[in-house]
Amino acid sequence: MAHDIRERGLKKPIAVAEYVFKRLHEIGIRSVHGLPGDFNLVALDYIPKAGLRWVSSVNELNAAYAADGYARAKGISALVTTFGVGELSAINGVAGAFSEHVPVVHIVGCPSTISQRNGMLLHHTLGNGDFNVFANMSSQISCDTARLNKPSEIANQIDHALRECWIRSRPVYIMLPTDMAEKKIEGARLDTPIDLTEPKNEPEREDYVVDVVLRYLHAAKSPIILVDACAIRHRVLDEVHELAEKTRLPVFVTPMGKGAINESSRTYGGVYAGTGSHPDVVKRVEASDLVLSIGALKSDFNTTGFSYRTSKLNTIDFHPTHCTVRYSEYPGVAMRGVLRKVIERVDLSKLSPPPSPEVVNEVAENRDNSETVTQAFFWPRIGEYLNENDIVVTETGTANFGIWETKFPPGVTGITQILWGSIGWSVGAAQGAALAAKDMETDRRTILFVGDGAFQLAAQEVSTMIRHNLKITMYSRLPNSVLQNDALKCTHSFLIYNEGFTIERFIHGREAEYNDIARWQYTEVPTVFGGLDKQVRKFIIKTKEQLEKLLTDKVFNEASGLQFVELWMPREDAPRALKITTEVAAKNNAMIE
Template sequence: MPEIKVGDYIFTRLRQLGVESVFGVPGDYELALLDLIGDSGLSWKGNPNELVASYAADGYARINGIGAFVTTFGPGELSAYCGMAGHYAEYVPVAHIVGYPSVTAADSHAIMHHSLGNGIFDMYEKMAREITATTVVLRNKQTAAQDIDRALTIMVEQSRPVYIGVPTDMAYAPVSDEGLKTPIPTTLPPNDKATEQNAVAAIHEALEKAQSPVIVVDGNCARNNALQVTEELVKAAGLPYFVTAMGKGFNETLPNFGGLYGGGASYPEVKKAVESADVLLFIGRYANDFNTGEFTVKVNEKGVIDLQRFWLSIGDQKINVSMNHTLAALVDSVKKTPLSKTAKAVTWDPYPMKPEASGPLTQDFLWYAIGEFFQPGDLIIGETGTSAFGLGAAKLPKDTFMYNQTIFGSIGYATGAALGSFMAAQETGKFKRGILVTGEGSLHLTVQAFADLLRYNVKPIIFVLNNDGYTVERIIHGMEAVYNEVAHWDYSTLAHTFGPAFPSKYHGPIKTAEELTKLLQDPELREECFQLVEVKLDKHDAPLSVRLTGAAIDEFNKAQ
């Protein structure tokens, strides 16, 4: 029976799942394992630290479908756990591979470096169990292949991260390659036909009977790879449709698009349209505080049809069917028997009053101008905080995609994630430009990723919002507090510092609306190299959606 090394088995499986690049930081317990990466046709993309590696794997998985990174036992893996928690919260399928001390060392309870000095070696894995779909440490070559397949199958099925520990004396252990002949399933099994037909009939009937039905595309649509089939449904049904902040990235160019809904953070006409609907088909509802204007949503809950990865609910009834298969069947049903409803004229305009295009640069003009700068084929990543709120108002052109880490909300995430996403975009050819929008406070956490963006020839356009600290935090509490301040950097030198051998351009600091308008129209900004734009904003200024959310919360609290 042909044999293969355990390490080769892991990397071959990842390659079969479509992974081309593996991120990480070398450490002594994983070095021999890293030597095997190229054997399976994978490329090693080393990073300056494990946090950046975990964020990069996250961003890579959001575009490629699967991500992977390698760290070493102890400090290395612990440094990555912040990223892994984000994978878990946001349903991102990433394989975290950890180089372990040998099985012999663990069994003898030897005092090894990177341990806690007590001869115990499973404490880090126990921590990882809370932020992964499953964990496994490969201690037995007789079951190693099956353990790897089980973990990766769970990762794909649940769309969540998994943890695979590889002891140094297991990485090269021979195992049968027989399992590699059976592909790991990349789609969920079909629904029970009768159950699916009943579910689709119930949805179709509810939409047909409703007086003012709408479709709301939420965060778990993209995270369940349901964007394409949802677009087919929106076109076939012809109903008004809306996105949430977490649902940004769905096609917003169809004539029945109604805008961004986020409870009290919504524009008045959007709020009225969604909250007056008697039936709301939510695709992947994810009702978190950032996504609902701090829980100021006031929809007709009795009329909500919630379609999730493994189930849907209609009123009090819960039906076990998977999202993608059910949506496909619903599309067929609506095409066969079209709904009698038609979408009312959509009048939503993210900027009903165009911001002033002169004078000091404001948040309102910034987001309007950046929105106008976007073009088909853009991949846009926003940071937690001001960027996430501001970008929500931009109406995206066709064939663009946008995301941020809405749930876990780790500042600094976007820069590392942009590295992975933009690399995946290069590999897959899905997008033409990579655009990152981040605040300077967030950038300070993971600026080391600039080195990788430069050396791997990624060529992003990066907008850095320099507003003297954490603006969103200031709005929440402590407008003048010292803890909301950050260090002052010279952003004009960053690209040269992190990649002096690679071409780059700096633009700024941009302080006025006129300067920003001129820059965004400048062909130089569209040249292919690493480009950083520093925009200077008043620390007291905030996007309109932040102000609307604050006012809605105030009103809500007073009503209590």
Template sequence: MNYTRSNELPHDITLGEFLFHRFKQLHSETIFGLPGAFNTQLLDKLAKVPGLRWAGNTNELNAAYAADGYARLKGIACMITTFGVGELSAINGVAGSFAEHVGLLHVVGMPPTSAQTKQLLLNHTLGNGDYKVFYRIASEVACYSTLMADQDLCAEEVDDCITRAWILQKPVYLGIPINLIETMVSSAKLDKPLNLKLPPNDKHIEEEVVNQILQHMYKAKNPVIISDACVIRHHVVAETTELSTRTRFPVYTTPMGKGAIDESLPNFGGVFMGSISPPEVREVVNFADFVLVVGCMLADFSTSSFHFGYKTKECALLFPTSVKFKHAIYPDLHIKSLLEALLRKLDESKIKYKCQPAPPMIIPKSQLPSRHTLRHEWIWNQMSNWFQQGDIIITETGTSAFGINQTHFPYDSRGISQALWGSVGYTVGACLGACFAVDEMAKDSLSPVSRRVILFVGDGALQLTVQEVSTMVRWGLKPYIFIMNNQGYSVDRFLHHRSNASYYDIQTWDYLRLLATFGARSYEARKIVTVGDFLEMVQDPHFARNDKIRMLEIMLPPMDVPQALMDRWLTEQESKKRAGEETDAYTPSPESSLKRIRSDDLTPTD
């Protein structure tokens, strides 16, 4: 950490300045949110802390999404909203951070304590004098929530909130009455580093769990390691990688953990997606005699489209703060310390497993005529060839979330998705946050790698949160925005078996004019309709350089979905036939839905 020393500052500084200096020390240099009646005095203090910037989001929901995307790369983010109307607008995004283990400090500017004590009827209240109602609501999606009241302990309260958000990787709610913003605190408090170390595990319990895991690792003939989402969130990428390389066990990732493991490792086998995994992945994972899940977020997960779970009884689930082994649960075991102990005691000579390279991810090489209309399966296979080292790849709920799992990530690439919470439109805000994080990482790093931020978002999802593209333009950020235009909500159409249901339709926009509408000067906008259009785009060396913001509209048939979903549908139909049940009345043929694409959309434009 790069600590600001008190000798560089006045003897006393305001509470607001103290808060922002703490975030600067954590290299969290972009603050998200919107101004409001009860937080502008706090925002005035931001200008007094050099090196920080105010993102200036277009609405609070997008601010929460952006803070989430930023924190997934930087470890923590700060979002500031105003009391009532502002914080309620943000709460959906905060709930997503809570569900998916993302460190966030949500600071709410509140009415003065005198108004709260007297229960005055102010704007942004419910008119009943209850000033804690929103605090109570927020506490359900926060690991810790507090309303600041003690002037003598306000600096300590700030430190406690930041520490909890960082260590637990969950949102923390901090309400600050407007009259406390000017509270003076000693700048010398900044000389004391935040204690971001995890509390120690009980050594006896830790040793017992480590020994049990090692016993199963040593005797397993068909073991598997699964890297889940919390490998990244709880900072155990290095430990998980070491475990994979030393044991040489086949290693897979979940959709939420994609990017945590170097996919060029010889024992990396692909993405395990439960019932819709590729056959070569299902065969290895489902028939393993021991499965070690590192950074487990969920052991069992069901949606309308697939089921996710582990079949073997010999399964060790390493959660961020606990371990589940068979039917026993060991609480209060922090994953980082546990993995460090496991690696210290691991003796590779005792492993019985005969190393065999995991079946590699199969990236089919499909040859299609240049005038052929695009399909999901073909596009996602091609994307593996275009991705490059260091890319940050963001995929929206829907077709992109499934399609990305059949791609191969280059070294040091990271994936961002919201597979559990699944709030449609999340990725546009998350893309903004990731762009800010990458911009800061480039300034702090001596690495020559130029990270690109790449967003894949459906046309329906984009329409929910498109305003944040304006903020990208405002700050000169340069993401690639691939709009997967399938004329509405295709995954829902497909899963609901309602290809003609009007409620899945959306208004057609002229997407390629959005960047100019938002004031962009240097940008690129292309409509991609055919295989030839796509190949021309990705084979252009200038297109690979992230020197401007780009919006690429990819035209797809409404009932076309990634291969994983199509395979799942076909499997279901075969099962129904064997059971003598009635099969679905329609066939999801992409060709049959081409009539929905207007003829003028079939002409590529610049």
């Protein structure tokens, strides 16, 4: 009766499940990834009522990977799993999103508040009456945890979690009990959008930091800009582009920052990752007397084993929560406000920007008389094949390092997972990115580069690509191969056939059996998962001539559906940067006290 009285006092009663999904729609989400389970089934009924699409992946891990890719392409995403078994299957993918600053809303349908209070011995539990154990696990990889147990608090909890997810650009965890899904709360709140604006810096502190930055910038003889992942994730690329355009300073990106900058700009200088970089890039960056580092994530693979040769005395770091000028840190002074004022106040008469190294796709330089498709030839050639505004997804391993040698056309979005590095992530991420492109009603191609070993970990997601008619071109390497499907325009899939895990071979166990995998009939995978011949186009590429014919084919370039390319390359071949990085990784792994 008490609940009825409270509900009668509501201006616009709305079910909790409908409220949360309407909020997701409001902040830009159009598709919800996940899997059904008995603790979330009632909530799932409200997804179409909120104007959202239910994706339904083949397993929770792939769904989490896909939510990660969707968020990187569209800005934010949502994932729905069931209590215990479902959420734990997804936790690796969510952890990757947390690690790499990707905003994912993870909603977990859980047992009723009554069942929890009584400690009932339910399925999907550990049998110990502890219903918080999984939420406690997820709290370590979430920037906010909301347990929706009290109707009077639920709307506030949901709105706060979604704001935190956006502002902090990291996953949040929302625990929705079965008996709360249809409880009525105040729907009038939906008339007021969630405030997603970032908190402003305290003006005096911000002005002080800006003055310090400008003092060093005006005094520098050879300053440069270095753009990293958090510049993308925390949405300051407009500021970065304005700064580069106004100052004409040379601009470099890290591997995790690939795609952040217009690589056709005359100020673009290439990818800097320490010793793994092109020699001209190393020379230019490490000779600079001031590095404006924006959104840095200096992980081992992002820096070729921590091989930066830049001095902290010559570095200004701009971060989402603070700025650091040389050895002085300014906590609570976020980078966006500082960058805006630096752009407004910089004195161009005090700058003398040095030229950037010329960046080209070195196709002719890496062409030899052999018909074998090598890594050195392939990646620059892909740079000539790419179109403006493509979405390029590269798998942890060979493709992550090979793409350093590819110069992107304007507007290309690069999606890669270098810090977390979960093998197989790219297949789900490509599905999510392609779906995001579809939701944004754009005609962007999604192009996936994945090795055969990584593909085997997440191959079932091809089924989801086909189900949603995504346009994806998939390139997969086999010791000489490429994948492509028509049902997914979201993705051109290049499957690179390596007979196993190339990156692991170069770290340790070059001939070891544990780095081998079984040989699949890769081009038949789309057929097994329901792809009809008219939906999916499949190719096996073993020579340069075959590759050239494919990359210049008009229909292939239109990428109207799922395209699966099996690309054969020598087993012992690897990108230059991968060889250098894995050599350092092997030495680090062997270190002892």
